[in-house]
Amino acid sequence: MRIYLSPPEVSEADIEAVVAAMRSGWIAPAGPALARFEEGLSVLCGRRYAVALSSGTAALHLALKSAGVCPGDLVLLPTMSFAAPAFAVRYCGAEPFWIDVDPENWQLDPSLLASAVDELQRQGRRIGAVVGVDLYGQCGDWAAVSRICAEAEIPFIEDAAEALGAGTCLEDGSIRPAGSWGQAGIFSFNGNKILTTSGGGMWVGDDEQLAAKVRKWASQSREPVVHYEHHELGYNYRMSNLLAALGCSQLESLRDRIERRKSIFKRYGAAFDGVDGFSLMPVPASSRPNYWLSCFTVDPKQSGVSANEVQMALHGAGIESRPLWKPLHRQTVFVGTGNRLTGVADQLFADGLCLPSGAGLTLSEQEEIIDRIRALL
Numbered sequence: 001m002r003i004y005l006s007p008p009e010v011s012e013a014d015i016e017a018v019v020a021a022m023r024s025g026w027i028a029p030a031g032p033a034l035a036r037f038e039e040g041l042s043v044l045c046g047r048r049y050a051v052a053l054s055s056g057t058a059a060l061h062l063a064l065k066s067a068g069v070c071p072g073d074l075v076l077l078p079t080m081s082f083a084a085p086a087f088a089v090r091y092c093g094a095e096p097f098w099i100d101v102d103p104e105n106w107q108l109d110p111s112l113l114a115s116a117v118d119e120l121q122r123q124g125r126r127i128g129a130v131v132g133v134d135l136y137g138q139c140g141d142w143a144a145v146s147r148i149c150a151e152a153e154i155p156f157i158e159d160a161a162e163a164l165g166a167g168t169c170l171e172d173g174s175i176r177p178a179g180s181w182g183q184a185g186i187f188s189f190n191g192n193k194i195l196t197t198s199g200g201g202m203w204v205g206d207d208e209q210l211a212a213k214v215r216k217w218a219s220q221s222r223e224p225v226v227h228y229e230h231h232e233l234g235y236n237y238r239m240s241n242l243l244a245a246l247g248c249s250q251l252e253s254l255r256d257r258i259e260r261r262k263s264i265f266k267r268y269g270a271a272f273d274g275v276d277g278f279s280l281m282p283v284p285a286s287s288r289p290n291y292w293l294s295c296f297t298v299d300p301k302q303s304g305v306s307a308n309e310v311q312m313a314l315h316g317a318g319i320e321s322r323p324l325w326k327p328l329h330r331q332t333v334f335v336g337t338g339n340r341l342t343g344v345a346d347q348l349f350a351d352g353l354c355l356p357s358g359a360g361l362t363l364s365e366q367e368e369i370i371d372r373i374r375a376l377l
């Protein structure tokens with residue numbers, strides 16, 4: 001491959017920050033960079049507490065566990081997602097229940113959620129949590145989802161793994177950041193995200209006791225005594241100080257990264273504007289995405305080509321592109337799970353494609369991608 005979908009971008013300053021952390025002697029997991037990275041994230045997303053962890057998946061696991069999700073519970077989440085939130089549901093011994101997405105923004109559909117919650121509760125099923133996923137760097141209608149969850153007394157967890165720096169414009173004109181909704185939010189800093197620590201994640205929330213629990217569980221549930229004392233099950237989920245140093249350095253360029261990804265998204269939009277059958281991911285007026293990936297759908301009946309043909313042609317030219325997330329209700333590992341589906345996620349999987357979107361994508365590289373797609377039409 002010559003052009004990747006979303007490669008990590010590491011600057012000289014990032015490298016120096018990691019070297020400085022190593023030279024400081026803070027090699028073992030805890031250290032000052034860890035505290036700074038947590039502080040940076042809690043400020044960014046307007047949360048009182050942040051706990052840096054080894055991955056977004058670990059953050060989801062502890063968010064669900066601290067929400068009280070138990071074996072036998074159902075957890076409602078969008079079928080259009082990467083599998084990590086659903087795996088975390090299974091780590092808790094609970095079962096996922098899929099909700100389809102809204103074609104207006106590709107995010108969890110609040111009206112389907114409301115009717116599923118109502119029906120499942122009437123059947124006497126216990127719903128341990130609802131997980132909303134900020135798909136492709138854009139928040140869903142979390143105000144509506146929060147109201148549904150509050151009424152039904154179900155904790156809401158926001159999986160903002162893909163949406164660091166995104167937000168929602170509220171009626172008073174203020175921007176509510178991704179990760180600030182619900183009982184807890186989580187982020188991922190794996191290699192393909194807008195900001196990376198190589199691998200890493202973060203739990204964020206406002207409840208002091210929940211934050212303390214997450215911090216303790218993530219550090220092998222060690223009791224605060226000099227010998228190794230454990231009263232409950234622990235996990236080795238803490239982020240290391242070295243990786244947090246990389247995160248702190250990367251955080252400084254977050255706004256610039258978002259602006260560059262936004263320009264890429266806009267250029268794709270302009271290039272395919274008016275092309276029959278090509279539609280960029282819809283961005284509602286109130287949405288402030290971080291433009292993590294530029295995604296579009298192609299209707300083969302109108303355009304004469306399928307998303308798969310575009311993907312194959314780009315692949316042949318050394319350009320990486322990828323279908324949208326395969327709906328989780330279609331994954332073998334989740335066969336037999338309950339759902340409330342409308343077919344939107346299935347259609348998005350059939351017609352959707354993510355195009356190269358890395359902040360470092362050059363103008364000439366993007367022109368080449370656009371030209372190769374145009375040549376197919």
Ligand SMILES: Cc1ncc(COP(=O)(O)O)c(C=O)c1O
Pocket residue numbers: 054055056057058081082084085133134159161162187188189190199200201
């Ligand atoms: C929506 C979503 N949730 C969770 C994760 C898991 O994060 P991690 O890879 O850091 O475990 C990812 C991506 O990797 C994701 O896209």
